Amino acid sequence: MADILETLRIKMQAAVDVLDFEEARRCRDQINLLRGGATAEDAVQADLSGIERQQPGAMGLGTSQQRMTPPPGWKPPPKPDPMTKGRSSRGAVKPER
Incomplete structure (x- = not known):
């Protein structure tokens, strides 16, 4: 294993x-x-084209977490109307807790 690593380093x-x-x-x-921990055959055959690395300079808590990307065509749900917040379906105001 050390020979393979040294050969790859030289290459x-x-x-x-x-x-x-x-x-x-x-x-x-x-x-x-x-x-x-991968075997030499697995390392040679691995498709590494889709791997994204963390951008340099991104430091701090939580920077090692992967960024979630939404699927194509996804739109966020609409935000609730602030004029109807706290009202029941009959129009009466609900008491705040």
Whole structure:
């Protein structure tokens, strides 16, 4: 395992030297998968194109949580009408608690 990691590290550095940053990114992601417990075959076959990384500079509590993106076509529900808040269906005012 250490030999594979060292080979990938050297390959990543060689890609950076020739300014092939896409190949360097693939090597980096494979190294991270191997360090995370994946087998060498799984790391080579993994599709890493959809992985999004946290943007640099995002620090503080809760920044490591994934951002939820709504599905295509989703619209937020309409906000309630403030003129009808607290009223029953017959028009009488409900007591506030």
